[in-house]
Amino acid sequence: MSIANVMFASGYHQEFCQGFITSRRHALDEYIVILEIEKLSIGDVLKMEWSCLNFEIKKWIRAMKIIVQVYLPSEKRLCKQILGPFGTVYSFCFAEISKTSMFHLLNFGEAIAMGTYTPEKLFRLLDMYEVLSSLAVEVDLLFFEEVSSFIKAEFHKLLTKFGDTVRSTFLTFDNAIATNPSTNKFPGGGVHHLTKYVMNYIMTLCEYGDTLNLLFADESPVHPDIEPDISALTFSPVGRHFQKITATLESNLSNKCRLYKDMALQHIFMMNNIHYIVQKIKSSELSLYFGDAWLRVHTANFQQDARNYERVTWSTALSLLREETGSKASLKTRYTGFIDAFEEVYRTQTGWCVPDVQLREDLQISISQKLVHAYRTFTGKNSANIGDKWIKCNVDDLEHYILDLFEGSPKSLNHHQLKARGLSFRISLP
Numbered sequence: 001m002s003i004a005n006v007m008f009a010s011g012y013h014q015e016f017c018q019g020f021i022t023s024r025r026h027a028l029d030e031y032i033v034i035l036e037i038e039k040l041s042i043g044d045v046l047k048m049e050w051s052c053l054n055f056e057i058k059k060w061i062r063a064m065k066i067i068v069q070v071y072l073p074s075e076k077r078l079c080k081q082i083l084g085p086f087g088t089v090y091s092f093c094f095a096e097i098s099k100t101s102m103f104h105l106l107n108f109g110e111a112i113a114m115g116t117y118t119p120e121k122l123f124r125l126l127d128m129y130e131v132l133s134s135l136a137v138e139v140d141l142l143f144f145e146e147v148s149s150f151i152k153a154e155f156h157k158l159l160t161k162f163g164d165t166v167r168s169t170f171l172t173f174d175n176a177i178a179t180n181p182s183t184n185k186f187p188g189g190g191v192h193h194l195t196k197y198v199m200n201y202i203m204t205l206c207e208y209g210d211t212l213n214l215l216f217a218d219e220s221p222v223h224p225d226i227e228p229d230i231s232a233l234t235f236s237p238v239g240r241h242f243q244k245i246t247a248t249l250e251s252n253l254s255n256k257c258r259l260y261k262d263m264a265l266q267h268i269f270m271m272n273n274i275h276y277i278v279q280k281i282k283s284s285e286l287s288l289y290f291g292d293a294w295l296r297v298h299t300a301n302f303q304q305d306a307r308n309y310e311r312v313t314w315s316t317a318l319s320l321l322r323e324e325t326g327s328k329a330s331l332k333t334r335y336t337g338f339i340d341a342f343e344e345v346y347r348t349q350t351g352w353c354v355p356d357v358q359l360r361e362d363l364q365i366s367i368s369q370k371l372v373h374a375y376r377t378f379t380g381k382n383s384a385n386i387g388d389k390w391i392k393c394n395v396d397d398l399e400h401y402i403l404d405l406f407e408g409s410p411k412s413l414n415h416h417q418l419k420a421r422g423l424s425f426r427i428s429l430p
Contacts, residue, residue: 004082017093020082024075024097031071032101035063039104045111050121053112057124060108061131067105068135072098072142088147095148102151106158113161119173119201122166126208129162133211163215170212170241173201177248182255188353188408189269191276192256198249199280202242206285212238234291242289246277264312268352268406271305274298275359306363313349314371317341321378335378339393343413346401351410360406368402 004020036059045053076094083090112128136159143152177198186192205212216237233239253273257266278298281290320334320341354360376395393401404411 004086017083017089021093021096024078024093025100028071028075028097028101032063032067032104035059035066037063037105037108040108040111042107042111042114045108046115054124056108057112057128060105061127064105064131064135067101068138068142073138076142088145091145092147095143095145095151098142098148099151103154106154109158109162113158113165115165117165117169119169119176122169122173123204123208125162125166125169126211129159129166129215130208130211132159132162133214166212167215170215174241174245174248177245177252180252182252182259185259186256186269188351189260189265189272190353190355190408191272192253192269194256195249195253195273195276198245199277202245203280203284203286205238205242206289209233209236209238209285209289212241216241233288234294236289239289239291242286243294246290249277250274262348264309264349265352267305267309267312268354271302271309272354272356272359274302274305275356278302279356306366309363310367310370313345314367317345318370318374321374338375338378342398342401346404347410347412349405350407352406353408354406355408364402364405367405368399371402372399 038056040048040056045056048056075097079090079094079097083093109128109132112125117125132155136156139152139155143149143155177194180194213236219237219240253270257269260266260269278295281287282295287295317338320338354363372395375398379395401413
């Protein structure tokens with residue numbers, strides 16, 4: 001500081017400031033190198049592979065925090081300590097020291113904000129936006145003087161541009177779901193990979209819920225009067241977008257289910273996928289964005305698909321067991337008709353898949369309650385007329401066979417003659 005006093009008193013203030021700025025700028029440049037921030041042009045960034053760019057973004061996030069929160073405040077204190085007695089010159093020197101490195105960091109952000117990104121890149125963009133947003137107040141305090149306001153202005157321009165990039169990337173996600181092609185049937189009617197991807201995607205987005213709500217805050221509220229027991233997030237901008245995304249997913253799944261010629265498999269597919277969506281929402285923070293009313297409606301939807309499946313698959317077979325009287329010939333015909341129908345269902349639907357254990361068990365129990373009861377009643381009253389040799393399986397067998405359904409492993413039931421009794425079943429892999 002004594003050197004500054006002497007040089008300012010001797011009229012060499014410009015020379016001192018120039019030397020001071022050069023020295024401190026060099027120190028800051030060296031620190032940027034220590035933080036492993038490379039000098040990349042906008043063109044270099046735009047041409048970079050995402051795996052490399054992702055690595056550079058992580059380093060940039062760390063560097064922005066350290067430079068703005070630690071290094072520059074310390075640098076400004078030093079400038080004020082040495083040059084404070086000479087008026088606002090310290091602010092000018094601080095701005096000159098800071099601008100090169102700050103613009104270096106801001107230019108990298110500018111290059112990222114200029115790009116066009118697929119939805120899976122959104123999370124890293126949100127990380128960058130959140131860092132900029134969290135540093136905005138500190139940048140305002142560092143560069144509040146008029147002489148350094150141009151740095152603050154460039155920072156806020158980048159923050160605004162990043163917000164636009166995040167919004168546009170977020171909105172492309174809904175379109176990507178809507179246009180996901182429906183050309184190939186998903187094996188076994190299980191949970192489609194698109195359903196898993198979308199639900200895991202929006203579950204991760206929950207972590208950025210506050211940020212996204214701010215970015216979409218200009219959207220008009222759909223439901224301004226919120227009941228006390230309903231989360232405000234249900235009617236928040238993000239809540240509405242999440243609900244729109246799942247509605248688009250449901251529409252796409254409806255298109256995919258039509259690829260199945262078997263109506264029963266259509267219902268299994270929709271039941272599986274809607275159930276998966278509901279469970280993901282119920283078991284996570286997403287429930288706050290969807291609300292109980294949405295969950296009730298969609299729970300009813302997959303339960304209706306389960307009932308529709310049972311009706312399509314089993315109504316004909318059950319009708320053969322409902323009439324308990326008739327000639328021996330007609331009773332035998334109805335019984336063998338039921339067995340043939342069951343054998344065909346078994347052959348087909350053991351290869352279908354209900355991956356959720358509880359859902360699969362609930363469906364098997366529901367089938368068993370209807371089918372086993374009807375079978376027990378019919379065979380119990382008509383075994384004498386049908387004849388023991390025609391009874392191909394007992395009630396316990398039937399219950400066991402129902403438990404093989406929806407395991408995703410095709411099996412078949414084939415008759416073979418037993419010495420001890422008439423016809424029975426043998427389980428064999430096809």
